[in-house]
Amino acid sequence: MKRRLPSSGPGSAPAVLAAFLALAAGCLAGSPILPLSPAPASKPGFVPVICCAGDSLMRPIPTRLYELTRFSPGAFVLKDWAQGGLSSETYLAFFDRRAAARTPVRPDLILLQLGTNDARPLREGRLRPEDFERNIRAVIQRFREFRDRAGRPPRILVASAIPFHDADAAANPALRRIAADEGLTFVDNYAVLDGRPDLYDPDGVHPNPRGEKRLARHWLHWIRQALRSPAP
Numbered sequence: 001m002k003r004r005l006p007s008s009g010p011g012s013a014p015a016v017l018a019a020f021l022a023l024a025a026g027c028l029a030g031s032p033i034l035p036l037s038p039a040p041a042s043k044p045g046f047v048p049v050i051c052c053a054g055d056s057l058m059r060p061i062p063t064r065l066y067e068l069t070r071f072s073p074g075a076f077v078l079k080d081w082a083q084g085g086l087s088s089e090t091y092l093a094f095f096d097r098r099a100a101a102r103t104p105v106r107p108d109l110i111l112l113q114l115g116t117n118d119a120r121p122l123r124e125g126r127l128r129p130e131d132f133e134r135n136i137r138a139v140i141q142r143f144r145e146f147r148d149r150a151g152r153p154p155r156i157l158v159a160s161a162i163p164f165h166d167a168d169a170a171a172n173p174a175l176r177r178i179a180a181d182e183g184l185t186f187v188d189n190y191a192v193l194d195g196r197p198d199l200y201d202p203d204g205v206h207p208n209p210r211g212e213k214r215l216a217r218h219w220l221h222w223i224r225q226a227l228r229s230p231a232p
Helices: 013-028 061-068 091-097 116-124 129-143 172-182 189-193 209-228
Strands: 049-054 077-082 109-113 155-159 185-187
Touching: 049 061, 049 091, 061 077, 061 209, 091 129, 109 129, 109 209, 116 129, 129 155, 129 172, 155 172, 155 209, 172 185, 185 209, 189 209
Parallel strands: 049 077, 049 109, 109 155, 155 185
Antiparallel strands: none
């Protein structure tokens, strides 16, 4: 998915022109080029490791992030820790089953998108709010067991659930409160898609490709903010 610009040098003018035209076409098509800059205090050559965790809303985000930064090869390394259909209750079982494959991972950032599959059970009384909150805190605690390459716990960005057709965002007040209590960054994905049915698939639950790109741009903004801020 990542492409490298052709190098300049004798006889390379057509290649450079082609790269410029491709860049212009991308901008005109509405897909901004958003290179991911590391934190100012990072060592030269620092490539952040970013883990994308959660349910089906997170599944397309790694692909979309690579697309948004396709002219910045090597901007980051992405790990896919997401699977469709998972709730706050079922996520940890999925996560721990994949522990062997994640052993060498030293994440700098973890993006967490959970809560959409909890909204209806919360609304219908099949899931108690205190149980939902306990589940999310357990996931966060599990993530904090990891260490980045400097031996520090990774930074965790917690996203709100997005609007969808047959349930309100019952999980979001708890997610916002948990992020504040735990000193984590809260990413308001609900606001990104609120009032935009044109950004959804016909099922009214999952974003369409344009909605996925919008969410990815929002994630990228907060990734850049996290990497540019001093380590806690």
